[in-house]
Amino acid sequence: MAELRLISPRKRQLKPLVEAALHPVLGALRPLCPWDKVPRAWAEGPRVQDKCNELRLLEAGIRRTEQKLQGFETRYGLPSAEFVRRYEQDRLEETLEFAEWIGEYRLLERLREKADALRELR
Numbered sequence: 001m002a003e004l005r006l007i008s009p010r011k012r013q014l015k016p017l018v019e020a021a022l023h024p025v026l027g028a029l030r031p032l033c034p035w036d037k038v039p040r041a042w043a044e045g046p047r048v049q050d051k052c053n054e055l056r057l058l059e060a061g062i063r064r065t066e067q068k069l070q071g072f073e074t075r076y077g078l079p080s081a082e083f084v085r086r087y088e089q090d091r092l093e094e095t096l097e098f099a100e101w102i103g104e105y106r107l108l109e110r111l112r113e114k115a116d117a118l119r120e121l122r
Contacts, residue, residue: 072097
């Protein structure tokens with residue numbers, strides 16, 4: 001049995017991310033990643049396509065979430081970081097729209113964290 005060791009500078013557990021990225025894929029494993037060069041460690045493994053697909057999905061989610069946040073920022077004339085600061089200090093009323101805004105902001109943080117963790121795998 002072969003052993004696989006992944007090293008990441010992040011403290012968050014990688015197992016769920018890696019399991020999602022390494023699911024079996026039928027067909028060719030030719031990399032179709034959105035960047036110029038596949039990280040060397042990725043190119044050595046048989047699951048390059050899986051990692052590329054997972055990263056592509058994360059990046060699409062990041063773009064969609066950024067667009068939603070931009071809509072809130074335009075509507076309220078307030079950057080998301082400032083909104084979150086005020087929200088966490090209970091300086092804003094509780095509304096369904098504000099709950100959605102804070103949810104999108106936290107989702108973006110999580111998506112970026114997952115994408116960064118996947119890029120950092122070696």
